[in-house]
Amino acid sequence: MIIHGARPSPFVRKVIVFAAEKGIAVEVQAAGFGRGAEGYLKGSPFGKIPALEDGDFLLCDSTAIVTYMDALKPGEEMIPAAPRERARTIWYEEFGDTIVQAAGQKIFFNRAVARRLKRKPDLAAADLAEAEEMPKIHDYLESVLASGPEGGGWLVGDRFTLADLAVACPLINVAYVSAGLSADRWPCTVDWLARVRARPSVSAALAEEWPMVEPMLSK
Numbered sequence: 001m002i003i004h005g006a007r008p009s010p011f012v013r014k015v016i017v018f019a020a021e022k023g024i025a026v027e028v029q030a031a032g033f034g035r036g037a038e039g040y041l042k043g044s045p046f047g048k049i050p051a052l053e054d055g056d057f058l059l060c061d062s063t064a065i066v067t068y069m070d071a072l073k074p075g076e077e078m079i080p081a082a083p084r085e086r087a088r089t090i091w092y093e094e095f096g097d098t099i100v101q102a103a104g105q106k107i108f109f110n111r112a113v114a115r116r117l118k119r120k121p122d123l124a125a126a127d128l129a130e131a132e133e134m135p136k137i138h139d140y141l142e143s144v145l146a147s148g149p150e151g152g153g154w155l156v157g158d159r160f161t162l163a164d165l166a167v168a169c170p171l172i173n174v175a176y177v178s179a180g181l182s183a184d185r186w187p188c189t190v191d192w193l194a195r196v197r198a199r200p201s202v203s204a205a206l207a208e209e210w211p212m213v214e215p216m217l218s219k
């Protein structure tokens with residue numbers, strides 16, 4: 001199975017880690033901004049990453065791709081089957097993909113990616129998102145992790161699911177360029193993110209992407 005995309009994208013990282021958690025072997029092929037192999041050009045009609053190529057099956061969008069992967073290998077689903085857990089997992093994925101990513105992208109893009117693309121960074125937008133948008137996100141996560149109905153140290157149920165993965169992925173990008181997530185103010189969130197990062201699936205993905213990330217962080 002081929003994942004087309006760039007490893008440091010939160011959406012690409014999500015599908016890479018998801019595949020590892022499911023025991024699905026993937027090959028990552030570089031793609032993005034309209035450039036990449038045929039499977040990407042055909043599989044992602046709007047040029048977004050990631051795209052998936054599984055034989056003659058082409059699919060874009062990280063949510064669609066992880067849904068496919070989860071159904072391919074029934075067993076310990078990353079998207080729980082129980083109605084309430086399933087619905088809450090979908091909420092957290094949506095939260096990660098939209099609210100967290102929208103704020104995080106302003107920080108990561110402007111502090112790390114823009115220069116590499118020879119675009120003028122909007123550092124004021126990054127500072128504003130860090131000062132005003134991220135704390136609200138951290139407050140919310142802290143509230144659900146500290147005293148949420150699940151109470152297991154994970155966002156849904158008592159185990160790592162797509163919910164944790166999808167929310168952590170954009171936060172990992174923010175953490176590359178921001179020290180805003182303070183353990184004094186958000187201890188449960190810091191602890192949770194450290195546990196996500198420590199999973200073999202995540203730490204392996206982070207090690208693989210580092211050679212692409214490091215040059216973006218150098219002055």
Ligand SMILES: N[C@@H](CCC(=O)N[C@@H](CS)C(=O)NCC(=O)O)C(=O)O
Nearest residue numbers: 009010011047048049050061062063
């Ligand atoms: N909903 C999509 C979002 C994918 C997405 O926006 N990817 C970004 C990279 S982080 C992208 O391809 N940006 C290039 C562009 O918008 O042209 C998913 O979950 O896969």
